[in-house]
Amino acid sequence: MNGAQAMVKCLEKEGVEMIFGYPGVAICPFYDSILESGIRPILIRTEQNAAHAASGLARVTQKVGVCAVTSGPGATNLITGIATAFADSIPLVCITGQVNSELIGSDVFQEADITGAAESFVKYSYLVKNADDIPRIFKEAFYIANTGRKGPVLIDVPADVQNAELKKFEYPKTVSLRTYKPTVKGHAVQIKKVMAELEKAKRPVICAGGGVLLSDAQEMLREFSHKYRVPVVTTMMGIGTMRTEDGMYFGMVGNNGAPCANRAMNEADMVIMVGARVADRAVNQPEIITKDKVLVHMDVDPAEIGKNAGPTIPLVGDAKHIFEDMMKQEITCDHELWVQTLFEYRQTMKEKRAADPAFIDPAGFVRTLSDKMEKNAIYVADVGQNQIWSCRNCIVRDGSFLTSGGMGTMGYSIPAAMGAKLGQPDRQAIAVCGDGSFQMSMMELATMRQHGVPVKIVVMSNGYLGMVREFQQNAYQGRYCVVDLSGSPDLSKIAEAYGVRFLHLSDPDKMEETIDSFLQNDDSVLMECVINPMDTVK
Secondary structure, eight states: HHHHHHHHHHHHHOOEEEEEEEEEGGHHHHHHHHHSSEEEEEESSSSHHHHHHHHHHHHHHHHHEEEOSSSSSSHHHHHHHHHHHHTTTOOOEEEEEEEGGTTTOOTTTOEEEEEEEHHGGGGEEEEEOGGGGGGHHHHHHHHTSSSSOOEEEEEEEEHHHHBOOOOOOOHHHHOOOOOOOOOOOOHHHHHHHHHHHHHHSSSSSEEEEEEHHHHHHHHHHHHHHHHHHHOOOOGEEEEEEEETTOOOEEEEEEESSSHHHHHHHHOOOOOESSSSOOOOTTOGGGGOOOOOOOOEEEOOOOTTTTTTSSSEEEESSSSHHHHHHHTTSSSOOOOHHHHHHHHHHHHTTTTOOOTTTTTOHHHHHHHHHHHSOTTTTTEEOSSSSHHHHHHHHHOOSSSSSEEESSSSOOOOOHHHHHHHHHHHSOOOOOEEEEEEHHHTTTHHHHHHHHHHHHOEEEEEEBBBOOOHHHHHHHHHHHHSSSOOOOOOOOOHHHHTTOOOOOEEEGGGGGHHHHHHHHHHSSSEEEEEEEEOOTTOOO
């Protein structure tokens, strides 16, 4: 068995069913060996999207996503996808081919120091120097990626190592890393302190982040919220931890969040942050959640606790285990007056949009679309104005809401929806993007066509890079620069070229019937939704 065959064997041992990638000479031994396995290789059309597609698969399956590309520009193109996964703590194993070992450092054709270049965007990286190390390295990589605070791990494999013979293939049964011992169980004393404070609190609120979904703790969170009558708000990455129409859910916090959710955070006397980084997009003034409040920060990554706001009670561990342990504590608390106050806020602080009757209202469109989607559907929002309209208006029941929150990477939605659909083919997968972000990944329509991946795509078309145009309108008095998307293609012709059904929606009176047609079967559809070029997210 050579190194490439060993790599494939390792993936089989980890239960990997498909990988996303783009070949080149330096990774060809690996791809040649895949032909002898049951693993399905998916050719994407640009390397960045290999990581995005692997991310989409990982997020809906709770498994590690895998991508593999060649050396040099193949590897460097992958970095944005790796950084996107790192920012949102998505477990990936990213395999890159490398030039022959003896040539590393001599600036030969398609050589790049990818382990060095990606260092700040990975949990860990390996440069494989000996084929006999491959089983150990792969076992460690999958373990590191999918434990503790999850994230991407990079494995760089020179071509000669892929071709080298192994003395013996033996896949490790366990992993023991001296310097990597992630905490899973929360400290019993800290848990008792949290519950004691919850018993005293009059106005507690839970702020749930993406870590709740990554630990598959959403059901425990919902049970906890209802048992102790603790209202819940979420960060952008936490959308979906509570069903949108759950009475105890009060919306997304942050600059673009729901006024009611932000007011709940401001007026609370106890804030329980769970699986959230306390980053600027959700909490732009950390002192607000520490002043005159008990701040509990629960996170599996001890480095995040206290980084942006000093907690009263730090609690390191996996959210699912911690909620299970907290539910075992017997306390008596009464938060009903607070809950009723928030009910009133939710009614009186509802935002009123002045929709332009000449165009499709994007907020209303998202509400109608998501309401008509299947209950367990996967909604993938891209980045820009469409992301904010989606976050604030998407109705999530038993489905998934995916987006690029930490990095805010345009072009994420189509490849991520494609990966999610491949990971769970029985679920509806809808990508919603703007006409700017669509053009960053529209080449993946070819991948969808080649591999039979029926993703439905909505393009909110306004002829601008809308989020930046809106910022320039507000901050630069309407002095617009490089935000005009004139020259964009005719989307009906794009759809025709890729063999995808096309729908055009510009008449508000036809919105419901067009959405019904869009969702009527599992075929791929490209829908252009024309919105007011000057519309804003507020």
